[in-house]
Amino acid sequence: MWDFIVDRKEQILINALNHAYLVILCVILATFIALALAVLVTRMPKLEPVANAVSAIGLTIPSFALVGLLLPVTGLGDGTALAAVTFYAVLPILRNAVVGLQGVDANLLESARGMGMSNVASLLRVRIPLAWPVILAGIRISLQMSMGIAAIAAYVLGPGLGVSIFTGLAQIGGKNAVSYAAVGTVGIVIVALLLDALLLLAGRLTTSKGIRV
Amino acid sequence: MTTTESTPPTQSADRDDEGRGSDVSGAEIRLDGVTKRYPGQKAAAVDNLSLTIPAGEIVMFVGPSGCGKTTSLKMINRLIEPTSGTILIDDNDVRRQNADELRRHVGYVIQGGSLFPHMTVAKNIALVPKLLGWEQDRIDKRVDELLDLVSLDPGRYRARYPRELSGGQQQRVGVARGLAADPPVILMDEPFGAVDPITRQRLQDELLSIQRELRKTIVCVTHDIDEAIKLGDRILILQEGARIAQYDVPEVILASPANDFVADFVGAGSSLKQLSLARISELELRTPTTATIGEAASEVRSRAESNKDTAVVVLDERNRPRGWPWLRQLKGESIVEPTEDLVSLDHRATLNDALDTMLTNSHGGAVVTGDRDQYLGVVDFVAVTDHMRAMQEKANANAEKGAAEQEDHDPSQRVTAVGEQTDERPEPDREQQA
Numbered sequence: 001m002w003d004f005i006v007d008r009k010e011q012i013l014i015n016a017l018n019h020a021y022l023v024i025l026c027v028i029l030a031t032f033i034a035l036a037l038a039v040l041v042t043r044m045p046k047l048e049p050v051a052n053a054v055s056a057i058g059l060t061i062p063s064f065a066l067v068g069l070l071l072p073v074t075g076l077g078d079g080t081a082l083a084a085v086t087f088y089a090v091l092p093i094l095r096n097a098v099v100g101l102q103g104v105d106a107n108l109l110e111s112a113r114g115m116g117m118s119n120v121a122s123l124l125r126v127r128i129p130l131a132w133p134v135i136l137a138g139i140r141i142s143l144q145m146s147m148g149i150a151a152i153a154a155y156v157l158g159p160g161l162g163v164s165i166f167t168g169l170a171q172i173g174g175k176n177a178v179s180y181a182a183v184g185t186v187g188i189v190i191v192a193l194l195l196d197a198l199l200l201l202a203g204r205l206t207t208s209k210g211i212r213v
Numbered sequence: 214m215t216t217t218e219s220t221p222p223t224q225s226a227d228r229d230d231e232g233r234g235s236d237v238s239g240a241e242i243r244l245d246g247v248t249k250r251y252p253g254q255k256a257a258a259v260d261n262l263s264l265t266i267p268a269g270e271i272v273m274f275v276g277p278s279g280c281g282k283t284t285s286l287k288m289i290n291r292l293i294e295p296t297s298g299t300i301l302i303d304d305n306d307v308r309r310q311n312a313d314e315l316r317r318h319v320g321y322v323i324q325g326g327s328l329f330p331h332m333t334v335a336k337n338i339a340l341v342p343k344l345l346g347w348e349q350d351r352i353d354k355r356v357d358e359l360l361d362l363v364s365l366d367p368g369r370y371r372a373r374y375p376r377e378l379s380g381g382q383q384q385r386v387g388v389a390r391g392l393a394a395d396p397p398v399i400l401m402d403e404p405f406g407a408v409d410p411i412t413r414q415r416l417q418d419e420l421l422s423i424q425r426e427l428r429k430t431i432v433c434v435t436h437d438i439d440e441a442i443k444l445g446d447r448i449l450i451l452q453e454g455a456r457i458a459q460y461d462v463p464e465v466i467l468a469s470p471a472n473d474f475v476a477d478f479v480g481a482g483s484s485l486k487q488l489s490l491a492r493i494s495e496l497e498l499r500t501p502t503t504a505t506i507g508e509a510a511s512e513v514r515s516r517a518e519s520n521k522d523t524a525v526v527v528l529d530e531r532n533r534p535r536g537w538p539w540l541r542q543l544k545g546e547s548i549v550e551p552t553e554d555l556v557s558l559d560h561r562a563t564l565n566d567a568l569d570t571m572l573t574n575s576h577g578g579a580v581v582t583g584d585r586d587q588y589l590g591v592v593d594f595v596a597v598t599d600h601m602r603a604m605q606e607k608a609n610a611n612a613e614k615g616a617a618e619q620e621d622h623d624p625s626q627r628v629t630a631v632g633e634q635t636d637e638r639p640e641p642d643r644e645q646q647a
Binding site for chain 2: 105107108110111112113114115116117118121126129130208209210211
């Protein structure tokens with residue numbers, strides 16, 4: 001096993017970095033999409049049940065199925081991986097962002113308006129900063145989830161540690177089958193833990209001391 | 214932005230007349246036929262309200278809940294848009310201005326201060342100046358100035374977050390934030406509703422002393438008639454639909470309520486309520502023997518005995534009272550810092566507050582302090598009861614005189630304030646009109 005890792009350490013490292021890169025990119029993209037949607041929902045309360053339904057039902061779609069559905073549209077490769085992972089990454093962030101933005105004390109929002117803050121200013125300087133811890137919790141969930149989904153994306157020739165897992169699965173019974181699968185799986189867990197720690201740090205730095213728990 | 218307005222020729226508050234007209238920085242507010250109707254509701258929330266709020270005065274909106282007082286307030290800075298009617302601040306129609314721009318020039322203070330928890334005290338106060346594009350230097354200076362004004366040490370509190378402050382301190386910062394850009398008009402919505410009674414009393418006193426200095430036009434909503442009497446130069450008592458029940462100076466409202474509604478609302482014991490109109494500074498203070506921390510106890514004791522005092526007021530080196538021990542409590546060779554927690558009264562406190570403090574004090578009196586906690590003297594029951602008796606006599610005389618002159622009490626004011634409203638109109642009638 002150890003020899004297996006040492007022999008392929010460069011490839012494993014590249015896969016791990018690609019995996020992390022894909023997930024980070026998707027989560028960042030998803031954060032912006034989810035925030036935009038959440039802001040829309042808070043402005044149009046009628047959309048809230050729709051948003052909640054989408055984020056609940058969306059998670060029940062098997063990722064394999066979605067990847068398959070995307071194939072005719074985006075083809076084999078990174079594009080499909082990006083689209084699929086981003087789709088799933090949006091859902092938990094959207095749910096938390098809607099809850100967080102709506103949870104901001106109405107008195108504070110009125111206070112902001114009463115002081116002459118425009119809608120945009122009030123959103124950027126009051127609403128989002130106050131909802132940030134809740135949004136951040138959504139981003140963490142999203143990040144963890146995207147790790148697993150990104151592995152599936154390797155099936156359509158996406159990048160990352162999923163490649164290693166599928167290589168293993170393809171050679172079941174072969175000499176290195178278990179090693180491939182194990183390296184892929186454990187690698188994903190390690191990358192996930194590292195990214196989570198990074199996000200936690202980023203969260204501390206971006207959350208005001210006044211509302212940190 | 215600072216405009217000097219002449220006070221309209223009304224029977225403007227005779228009390229507090231010192232300094233009037235000198236530096237009024239407030240602006241006059243005029244509401245004319247203002248109506249707010251919510252869709253799907255038969256009765257208007259605010260029905261044809263017309264009134265003039267003179268520059269530089271504190272006008273209190275009071276009334277039962279749901280009477281439209283808060284709605285009326287929020288229409289002034291357009292947090293609620295009126296259905297019809299005009300509102301003029303300093304003769305400018307508020308609806309002709311950009312709403313955000315307007316609100317930056319009207320201070321707004323709400324219950325509990327409503328500070329933004331993710332911003333420091335300084336950032337909270339600096340919000341409106343920032344929106345107005347002030348330079349950072351000027352903002353920093355202004356923040357310190359305002360913290361000083363509301364009795365918070367800038368060095369200690371500037372960088373704190375709201376959750377690190379007590380309720381009273383948060384409310385102080387809220388007031389400072391409302392004053393930040395030096396607006397001529399300040400709107401307050403139940404500003405002191407969320408703090409304990411002792412803190413509320415302090416905050417009210419502070420607001421009055423700030424107002425004496427700044428002379429803004431302050432419109433303040435409260436459900437507490439005592440607060441209205443204490444703070445208001447004028448009180449507007451509203452009935453359902455924001456119909457004016459009475460709009461007058463507190464003395465007149467207490468002495469001659471316009472109708473049963475007002476009488477009920479003001480409640481029993483209006484002579485007791487007069488206590489809220491008088492300040493300790495109007496009383497003669499007693500000056501018992503004082504001692505300074507560090508002084509020889511024997512000297513103090515002999516001084517007290519020659520004055521026939523059984524207790525002495527202990528002051529610190531900066532003339533601030535620290536305790537009020539009995540002579541027998543003076544142990545040791547020299548006077549030490551007393552351990553008791555002395556509750557002193559600001560000289561601006563009302564007689565109501567004074568009685569409250571005195572009742573809980575074993576001396577049957579209270580230590581009075583002036584600006585920056587300087588010791589002034591001691592107030593006791595006799596002084597208060599003497600003053601009450603004098604006030605009562607005066608009020609009775611006024612009420613008799615007032616009843617005789619009721620008809621043309623003050624025509625100019627009746628017209629602007631009460632308008633065409635007839636007082637005892639039956640309910641159904643009003644609804645049809647709505």
